[in-house]
Amino acid sequence: MSENELPEAPTEELDELDEDDRLRPAFVRAVLDAVEAGDDEEARTLVEPLHPADIADLFELTPQEDRTALARAVTDLLDADVFAEMNDYVREDLIDALEPHEVADIASELDTDDAVAIIEDMDEDGQRAVLRAMEPDDRAAIEEALSYPEESAGRLMQRDLVAVPEHWTVGDVITYLRKQEDLTTDFWEVFVVDPGHRPIGTCALSWILRTPHWVPVGDVMSREQTLIPVDMDQEEVALRFQKYALISAAVTDGSGRLVGMITVDDVVHIIQQEAGEDVLRLSGAGDGDINEPIRLTVKTRLTWLVVNLATAMFAASVVKLFEGTIATFALLAVLMPIVSGMGGNAGTQTLAVVVRAIATNQLTNSNTRWMVLRELRIAAANGAMLGLLIGVGTFLIFGRGDLALVIGSAMVINNLTAGLGGVLVPVTLDRFNVDPAVSSAVFVTTLTDTMGFFAFLGLATLWGLHG
Amino acid sequence: MSENELPEAPTEELDELDEDDRLRPAFVRAVLDAVEAGDDEEARTLVEPLHPADIADLFELTPQEDRTALARAVTDLLDADVFAEMNDYVREDLIDALEPHEVADIASELDTDDAVAIIEDMDEDGQRAVLRAMEPDDRAAIEEALSYPEESAGRLMQRDLVAVPEHWTVGDVITYLRKQEDLTTDFWEVFVVDPGHRPIGTCALSWILRTPHWVPVGDVMSREQTLIPVDMDQEEVALRFQKYALISAAVTDGSGRLVGMITVDDVVHIIQQEAGEDVLRLSGAGDGDINEPIRLTVKTRLTWLVVNLATAMFAASVVKLFEGTIATFALLAVLMPIVSGMGGNAGTQTLAVVVRAIATNQLTNSNTRWMVLRELRIAAANGAMLGLLIGVGTFLIFGRGDLALVIGSAMVINNLTAGLGGVLVPVTLDRFNVDPAVSSAVFVTTLTDTMGFFAFLGLATLWGLHG
Structure with a gap:
């Protein structure tokens, strides 16, 4: 890169990168066109000025089926630094296409932590073959690192220090x-x-x-x-x-x-x-890595959706209790999703705040009670306002004071439920050492759906509302 | 801290902190009890061994009404480092209680970036008073930093360098x-x-x-x-x-x-x-700072909730179109939230992944088309599976093949809608330089709610389903 770089021109003004420091689509296309046309020389010329992190990005932006061809075209530019910067799944793909001694050469050039990141994702046979091909010193360092639990400091650290x-x-x-x-x-x-x-x-x-x-x-x-x-x-x-x-x-x-x-x-x-x-995690999208194999993505998301389907059916069973009321007054079915949905929105707000506060150590045993009171005050204020709005709206549109009172009260009840559940669910899960980001949302939305239907249809039935 | 610290005992084993490096509730209580009892000496003895970052945490964990008393008790421990580590809102509170020359003394001890962080939140009169109390050199540095836009590199940088x-x-x-x-x-x-x-x-x-x-x-x-x-x-x-x-x-x-x-x-x-x-932002919780004044929190969240209320009423108006169908067959009202809710869940998954990918520069113009196809494939797989599950479930519970077919098809349609909307909405907003995290969710859930109701009730009406 140094030849192109005048002091006046910061890196981001080079042609390959746009103003946000991302590779330009036209550049990516030019490289892939060269590869497809078999012009490896041209591809290498284009890729050579890039920083290793940008070469890694180039592979991530290349469709999976073209990556091996690209790798073959620019093999000599694919050094250890590029692999260290690459997305796990993309790297795994490429590494699988290499011989064990090639992987060993790359790993030997890296700090222990980066070498471990490459090797830990391989299957056991692959790991053994690569380790066998390494120098005894490097091998010992990596074997020791691999003996520590995944995602622990032992995997992250490097041994080279002063x-x-x-x-x-x-x-x-x-x-x-x-x-x-x-x-x-x-x-x-x-x-x-x-x-x-x-x-x-x-x-x-x-x-x-x-x-x-x-x-x-x-x-x-x-x-x-x-x-x-x-x-x-x-x-x-x-x-x-x-x-x-x-x-x-x-x-x-x-x-x-x-x-x-x-x-x-x-x-x-x-x-x-x-x-x-x-x-x-809050949305049940697992790792959410866009380079993850599609089958894995489907599996992760589907698991979560099936759990949600079960809870949605549970909430629906609450509606079923009031089938008779709805049959005589179908307008209730029109309005009921508003109450449950708004509870869900309010619950998700509280949940997002609480999950972040737990993750950053801002919410601890010392201030949980204060946090519950804070969220209840917010829920009371928002619930009152929303209840008023929907009540007035209902009265203006349908001209029914009884219906307006019922939907307004249900809205207040469901907002308070959302505020309380939005704090207590993640805090409780955290106490039991369950990651609150993974499993809170399903509990909270089940709570707000169920309570939304129950409060609205229940109050309507008690009041004897009919069309 | 150094006196207590034997080489064998890493910092986290000190008594004030729990195993996750958070202040223990018992410790926080002991400090506040000492302050309340007027025993400033005891409070100072307890707080003195803490790292500045932990003193800042202590203030964040202290209820707002007790913070000034705590600050008065441990004034001499409240140095510039503590303020630099403190949450913006908590710091603002304390700074407001100080005289301009005291703020100037603290700011002078800090790197430019930390000093700016303290001063930029003050009102204009406050800023002027503090700047007047500073040395000309420090003042010039801070005035220049304040001339750059908020959240820009100019505010973050320090001038002291080699x-x-x-x-x-x-x-x-x-x-x-x-x-x-x-x-x-x-x-x-x-x-x-x-x-x-x-x-x-x-x-x-x-x-x-x-x-x-x-x-x-x-x-x-x-x-x-x-x-x-x-x-x-x-x-x-x-x-x-x-x-x-x-x-x-x-x-x-x-x-x-x-x-x-x-x-x-x-x-x-x-x-x-x-x-x-x-x-x-995705959940409409604004900054989500738990130390934000409650009125500000209510305002941010309520704005978002009112927008959602409007869209929920729009979705409800779709249900209203089918009021007649529901009146003759109330079971549809029981099942309809399942279709809309599951679409919302699937849409949120896609949205979360896409918003993260945009924020980390992984999703660019180069691979948008690939991303849309990827999400559609996932949506087709998940939709088919969920449609099958709900179809079979409906058939088993209610013994109606026609209803099973209608709800299964609606589920597939709504999943595809969710997958498509989950990519296209944030990508389009990003093209128009609107933060996709802030405003995507409201569009996507409106889409999935509306399509869920429309597909399910529409198909049921077309088919002529009745109880």
Whole structure:
């Protein structure tokens, strides 16, 4: 890229990318046309100036059936960095098409965490073949990482790091760094350890650079440090990085020894993914990865839809109780979905807020009661307003005061139900260690549907409404 | 904290925090009890060992009416770092209770970006009073930052950075750094600039530390750099940091001159916030901040609910068309919410996936057509399965083949509608530069409600179904 890049022209003004830093459709088409025409030379010329992250994007934007041909055309540009940036499913596809020794070559070039990300998705036979083809050192590091649970700090961390004893001077550290030729990774902090290799402090590189040579690192380092246990879940890791504004953090094993380091660039992905997951889970769309094999997507979504079908039938059975009332006054059937639907909308609002607040550690046992009261006050205000609106509307359109009162009251009742359920359902699920984002919505909408039908049709029946 | 901290005990095992790094309710209660009893000494003793981020959390977990009393009790612990970590609304509350010169003192201690975050929320009079109380240098920096649009790179960046000319050696850089005593901020990279102060390369501190003194920085630096225009939206900034795994980035003005630097720890917040915003916007919960004044929350949510009420009435008017059919066959009213509700569920799934894919730049013009076909295939598979299930279920429960066929077909039609609408609505809104997360849901659910009622009741009427 460097040849094209004048200082005046920021990266985003290059031709391949649009103003939002996305590959232009015309560019993607040009590459795929070249590949289809067998003009690998042209394809390579087009792709070569791209950043690895953009090459990865190019593969994601290429239809699945054309990806292998594209890969064959630009093989020499497909380096480890490109694979590290690629979507899991797209990468899996490509990796499956490679020989084990080719995968091993790619994995050897990567930091442990990126190599693990590639290898952990392969089947066991594939993993074994790749590991056999690697250097013993690399293999040992990856095998150890794979021994930690998925999505744990152990999988995320890299082993390459700089750890020095407390009595070293700043000069010692600099001399040591100049000699470490096999240190391949970027690092931003140096860890200071005791004789048992337990971290006792962290030293940012800028402090080292700005301190005279003769000062011991023990005097420069910060003793306040956030240590990450090797089995900590990646979501917790991400929250710590965010809360304490960390750039890197030491990972320790059960006995407190320094075993690895996690850097913020690996965590940024997870923060994005975990925060985005909530919206997908709340709607029952699973991972929501658009590159997921379609069969898997159908399975995930269908499971959720079938559960919803069951609860919808349950709600319908409540309507069935009032079939007689509806038969004599069909207008009730016209109005009833308004009450249930509006309850669902209000419930979803509360739910979204509560699920996010739980995920970001803002809602804890300390303020649950306050949160319930807050949502009930909001529900009362919104319910009263909506009840008034629909009541007046009903009266104006159908000229019936009794019907207006019934639908207005049902609206208030269902809004309060939505507010209460919207907090209590996710909080309760969270107490039982069930992810509230996954399963709250089905409970809450069942609640608001059922209560909507029951309150409206029940009040109408009690009142003896008829056409 | 350092006194309590043995190397064996990671931070999270301290008593104030639970295993998820959240303040324990018992601890929060102990602090508030001390404040209420007027025992400020005890409150200070409890709060003192906390990290600034945890002190900020403590204020967020404290009921609004008790926050001022708590602030008075622990005033001397309320430093700039605590304010930088605090939720916007909670901070605004506390800032309002302070004198302008106190706010100015706090702001002076902060990096420009954090100072701006505090001052930008104040009203104009407040801002002017605080700025007048600041040192001219600090004031100029903040006034310039405030001149950039909200949520732009200009607001996020800090001015304190290290920029060196290309011809300097690594040794020159180190000497320069040792002399820069007024550089208060942490930094991770050094920017190399041309004589016009335009960035031409970036140099990680670890490279400087590992390179001999006599090498020019021009030979060590990377010329591939991602420059951030000063008016770029913060969401775009966050996407760039994530895509190119950046630790820090140079911010340039319209003429390409280096005017500031953004570091990843400021971006991590935004990534989390922007990704989480989607779920809140999709559900019409606005910002979804639990510390937002309740009147504002009611207003945001109510606006959305009233729009939904209008669309629900529109959908109900479709049912009204078939009032006659329902009057002769009330069972239709029992089953009709199942068809509309399931369409809504399927539409929400597609919508969630598409909104996320648009927000993360995964769905672009290049693959929209592919995405539509993908969702239609999924909708066909799910629709067929759900249609079969509800058809068989209806037949078994009510023993009516005609009703089973009608509800099964309506289910297929509504699933296809949901899949198509779930992609086309957000994609179209995005083309017109409307945030698809904010307004898609209302269109899609209106579509699925209306189509659900219309297909089911319409087919039933065509078929001449009656009880």
